[in-house]
Amino acid sequence: MRIGIDLGGTKTEAILLDYNGKKLFSKRIPTIKNYEGTIKGLINLIKEIELNFSKIDSIGIGMPGAISTETSLIKSANSVWMNGKPFKADLEKILKKNVKIENDANCFSLSEAVDGAGKNHKIVYGVILGTGTGSGIVINQKIHRGKNRAAGEFGHNFLPRSSDKEINLAEKCYCGLNGCIETFLSGPGFANIFNKSYKTNFKSEEIVKLHSQNDERAVQSLNDYIDRLARALSDVINILDPDIIVLGGGMSNIEYIYETINEKLLKYVFSDVVNTRVVKNIHGDSGGVRGAAWL
Secondary structure (H helix, E strand, O other): OEEEEEEOOOEEEEEEEOOOOOEEEEEEEEOOOOHHHHHHHHHHHHHHHHHHOOOOOEEEEEEOOEEOOOOOOEEOOOOHHHOOOOHHHHHHHHHOOOOEEEEHHHHHHHHHHHHOOOOOOOEEEEEEEOOOEEEEEEEOOEEEOOOOOOOOOHHHOEOOOOOHHHHHHOOOOOOOOOOEOHHHHOHHHHHHHHHHHHOOOOOHHHHHHHHHOOOHHHHHHHHHHHHHHHHHHHHHHHHOOOOEEEEEOHHHHOOHHHHHHHHHHHHHOOOOOOOOEEEEOOOHHHHHHHHHHOO
16 A cells, blocks of 8 residues: 655645555645644654554655755755755654655656546646646656756746746746746736736635636736746647646636637647647646655
8 A cells, every 4th residue: 555645835635545546545734834843744644544554565755846866855845944954864764664755746747647637648747836836747657857856847947938027027936036937827926916917915716716707807817827828838848749738736727728728829839730738637636645655
């Protein structure tokens, strides 16, 4: 049996899967936003599962960022309290067993490639549009990490074909740069641009509700969002040309995206046809945690 854990910025979820992928256990807890608290919460979750189930074969954890090949410390996490920490070593020291650590977007992409929306496709590109923005590349059901473990750092590419006015709408990214895709396509980024444009104070889900009521501001903002998403994904297709692109995270639940995004890609991809489809995930919020279990 396999333990999978999705360590998010606001919540941590653990599941136990049997050998056929059937879920035997699931629990969510709030993520404590400091390193010691995060470690304690994870240990308690794992011990609870081990107490109730006997044969645990593996433990996999998906989280923002990655383990540096140079230092073995966490790098590039938007859960910034994790950066520079010997996360894997500390967990293994306490648990006295091997723990597999993987980027959360890679876990999501693996889950969708194995038995989700990307099943039966060779190259699956998964994109998380949530609190942050990230992506993962899965080829023949194997995660592609890259030489620097930077493959899929989609959120920290510069938004393609952007104007100075557009860049000024977004907040400076936590990484220190301006114009990062994450500051436009994440849920908080979408809300920030709307609120800055219209001097309001709405959350992303409230703006989406306004869109369903045909609010002109929300309609324009969501159309702008989809255009930015198309520009960002067109660069992915121009370089990687995946078989399918699977969206996850809170923003992926906006059904209107799928009505227009595939047509929009034709405007930006350097090809006379675009056969790569952008689709919604199958596993929902459980995609990342299921992928962690499959590590």
